[in-house]
Amino acid sequence: MKEKYNFELMWSKNTEKRISSVVSNIINNYKKNNSITHIHKYPIPSKEQIINILDDLFEILYPGYFTDKDLNNANIQYYLGDKISNVYERLSKEIANSFRHEHIIKNNKCELCDDSIQKGAESTLYLLDNIPKIRDLLSLDVQAAYDGDPAAKSINEIVFSYPGFFAITIHRIAHVLYEKNIPLIPRIMSEYSHSKTGIDIHPGAKIGKYFFIDHGTGVVIGETCIIGNNVKIYQGVTLGALSFPKDEKGKLLKGLQRHPIIEDNVTIYSGATILGKTVIGKNSVIGGNVWIVSSIPPNSKATLAHSEKNIIIAENKKKK
Numbered sequence: 001m002k003e004k005y006n007f008e009l010m011w012s013k014n015t016e017k018r019i020s021s022v023v024s025n026i027i028n029n030y031k032k033n034n035s036i037t038h039i040h041k042y043p044i045p046s047k048e049q050i051i052n053i054l055d056d057l058f059e060i061l062y063p064g065y066f067t068d069k070d071l072n073n074a075n076i077q078y079y080l081g082d083k084i085s086n087v088y089e090r091l092s093k094e095i096a097n098s099f100r101h102e103h104i105i106k107n108n109k110c111e112l113c114d115d116s117i118q119k120g121a122e123s124t125l126y127l128l129d130n131i132p133k134i135r136d137l138l139s140l141d142v143q144a145a146y147d148g149d150p151a152a153k154s155i156n157e158i159v160f161s162y163p164g165f166f167a168i169t170i171h172r173i174a175h176v177l178y179e180k181n182i183p184l185i186p187r188i189m190s191e192y193s194h195s196k197t198g199i200d201i202h203p204g205a206k207i208g209k210y211f212f213i214d215h216g217t218g219v220v221i222g223e224t225c226i227i228g229n230n231v232k233i234y235q236g237v238t239l240g241a242l243s244f245p246k247d248e249k250g251k252l253l254k255g256l257q258r259h260p261i262i263e264d265n266v267t268i269y270s271g272a273t274i275l276g277k278t279v280i281g282k283n284s285v286i287g288g289n290v291w292i293v294s295s296i297p298p299n300s301k302a303t304l305a306h307s308e309k310n311i312i313i314a315e316n317k318k319k320k
Contacts, residue, residue: 038101042097042100042101042113043097044097044098044101044184045094045095045097045098045101045184045185045188046094046097047188047192049090049094050094050185050188050189050192051192052090053087053090053091053094054170054173054189054192056083056086056087057087057173058169059083060080060083060084060087060131061131061134061135061138061169062159063076063079063080065156065159065160084128087124087128088121088124088125088128091120091124091127092117092120092121092123092124093120094120094185095119095120095123095124095177095182095185096116096117096119096120096121097116097120098120098182098183098184098185099115099116099119099120099182099183100113100116101183101184102183102184123177123180123182126176126180127173127176127177130176134172134173134176137172137209138168138169138172140209140210140211141165141168141169141209141210141211141212142155142158142159142165143155143210144210144211144212144230144232145158145162145164145165145212145214146158148212148214148232149212149214163196163197163198163199163213163215163216163217164197164199164212164213164214164215164216164219165213166193166196166197167193167194167197167199167201167213167216167219168201168207168211168213170189170190170192170193171190171193171201171203171205171207173189174186174187174189174190174193174203175203175204175205175206175207177189177203178203178204186203187202187203189203190202190203197216197217198216198217198218198219199213199216199217199218199219200219200220200221201219201221202221202222202223202225203223204223204224205221205222205223205224205225205226205227205259206225206226206227207221207225207227207231208227208228208229208230208231208264209229209230210229210230210231211227211229211230211231211232212231212232212233213232213233213234214232214233214234214235215234215235215270216235217235217236218235218236218237219233219235219236219237219238220237220238220239220240221239221259222239222240222241222258222259222260223258223259224256224257224258224259225239225259225260225261225262226259226260226261226262227239227262228262228263228264228265228266228282229264229265230264230265231262231264231265231266231267231268232266232267232268233267233268234268234269234270234288235270235271236270236271236272237268237269237270237271237272237273237274238272238273238274238275239259239260239262239274240259240273240274240275241258241259241275241276242258242275242276242277242278242293243258243276244258245258257277258276258277259276259277260274260275260276260277260278260279260280261277261278261279261280262274262280263279263280263281263282263284263298264282264283265282265283266280266281266282266283266284266285266286267284267285267286268280268286269285269286269287269288270288270289271288271289272286272287272288272289272290272292273290273291273292274286274292274293275291275292275293276293278292278293278294278295278296279295279296280292280295280296281295281296281297281298281299281300282298282299283298283299284296284297284298284299284300284301284302285300285301285302286302287301287302287303287304289304290302290303290304
C-alpha cells in the first residue's frame with residue numbers, strides 16, 4: 001500500500017513565506033518588463049480561440065471531412081449558416097481585440113474601441129466573402145498534390161493527412177487577413193501551422209495556383225516571397241533573406257522585398273537554400289542541397305558540381 005503524501009511537511013510556515021516572496025518578485029518583474037506583460041482591462045486576442053476558429057474554417061472549407069455530422073443537400077444550408085454565424089461573431093471579436101491592443105500599445109489608451117469593433121466585423125466579413133476564392137485555390141492545390149505524388153491514393157487522403165496541404169490551407173486563410181493589415185492573428189495562425197507541420201510559411205508570402213509542398217518538414221518561406229503557379233517544393237527548402245537592410249539609426253527596415261521570387265513551373269528539391277532578392281526563372285529545376293544567392297534564368301537546371309562541393313552549375317535545359 002502506497003504511503004499518503006504529507007502535505008503538512010510540504011507547506012511549512014517557511015514555505016508560505018517563500019511563496020509570498022516569489023509572488024512579490026514576479027509582480028515587480030511584471031512592472032519592470034512591461035513589454036511582455038498584458039495586465040489590462042482590454043483583452044488581447046486569444047490563441048486558443050483562434051485555433052478553434054481555424055477548426056471551424058476547415059469545416060467550412062471542407063464540408064463533410066472534419067465533422068461528425070452527416071451532411072446532405074437537405075441540411076447543408078442550415079449547418080453552414082450556423083457555422084458561418086458562429087465564426088463571424090467569434091473572429092470579429094478576436095480581430096477587434098487585435099486592433100484595440102495595437103492602438104493601446106501605440107497610444108497607451110483606447111479611444112478607438114468602437115472603431116476596432118467595426119474593423120473586426122468588416123475584416124471577418126471580408127474573409128468570409130473570400131471563402132469561395134480560397135476554395136478555388138485549394139481545389140487546385142489538392143490536385144497538384146495528387147498529380148505530383150505517386151504515393152497519393154486519393155484526394156481524400158491528401159485533405160485528411162498531408163501536412164503540406166494543411167499548411168497551405170492555413171496560409172490561404174492567414175494571407176487574406178494579412179492583406180487587410182490585421183495585427184497578430186495572421187501570424188498566430190501561421191505559427192500554429194508551423195508547430196503542427198514543421199512548415200514555416202509567413203502569412204505575407206504570395207503564393208500562386210497549383211502549389212504543392214511534398215513531405216514538408218523544415219520548409220521555410222519568408223514574408224516577401226513571391227511564388228508563381230505550378231511550383232513544387234520538397235522538405236528542407238529555405239526561401240529566405242540574405243541580409244537585413246537598416247536605417248541610419250541601425251534599425252531594421254521593414255516591408256522591403258528581401259526574399260526570392262519563384263516563377264511559374266519551378267521544382268525545388270530537398271535541402272535547397274535560396275536567399276535574397278533572387279529570381280528563379282520559369283520552368284527551372286533546383287537540385288537538392290544547393291545554395292543560391294543570385295538569379296537563375298528561365299529553363300535552367302541548378303545542381304551541385306560532382307568534382308567540387310558547394311559549386312552550383314546552372315545550365316539551360318534543351319527544349320523539346
